Amino acid sequence: MLAAARFCVRPARSYRAWWVALFATELGHLWCLVALGLAMLGAFATQSVFAGIPAFAATLLFARPAFSACRMSAAVERRLSEVFGGAGGRLWSWRRLWRWPMRVEAMPVESFAAEGRAVDFYRARREGAEKAGAPCVILVHGGGWDGGDRTELAGLNRWLAARGVAVAAFDYRLAPAHPWPAQAEDLRVVVGWIRENAARLGVDPERLTLVGRSAGAQIAVATAYGESLPG
Helix, strand or coil: CHHHHHHHCCCCCCHHHHHHHHHHHHCHHHHHHHHHHHHHHHHHHHCCHHHHHHHHHHHHHHHHHHHHHHHHHHHHHHHHHHHHCCCCCCCCCHHHHCCCCCCCCCCCCEEEEECCEEEEEECCCCCCHHHHCEEEEEEECCCCCCCCCCCCCHHHHHHHHHCCCEEEEECCCCCCCCCCCHHHHHHHHHHHHHHHCHHHHCEEEEEEEEEECCHHHHHHHHHHHHCCCCC
């Protein structure tokens, strides 16, 4: 466990190690409980605190991503409040970290085709949001570039929509059949489609935000900073 936990503080150098790092960092808040239990078990079984030191060290390393997220959350909350007018609410909660699944309000999802790209649209539910033109998130799913689809973060999409932020989740072309920049091209098409249809979607075409997870985050960042996307 200590060998796996080290990836919480250092990058993986191979594809196989990357998979270990993925589970170590994204589920670190769960692994730290397992490691802590092993540390206590080792110390109890041997009647020596030294036997539990490796597992206790793993506990601290596994917990690092969660503490980093907690430390960053205040600045992120301020930034989101500036962009979305306080619609997001409090982002971080230690109690919520261990609660699964995410409890969100069920709501209808509209399906569209944006020049051949499948789009699931979640309308902003806050009263008056559409009339004023709601901010809109374009959600880019993860999946290692060669998998995943637009339904990946449906819980997050509904959570945002319930708080007055519309969401457009779409399917982009996958590698290796479609190498980069096919994914950026698909993202640009969806952004253009949202701007063209902003009135009937009830969104503000000048308040669009790209959100991505894992591979989707790479695609969102590379597209946002590599090109000029109006709005």
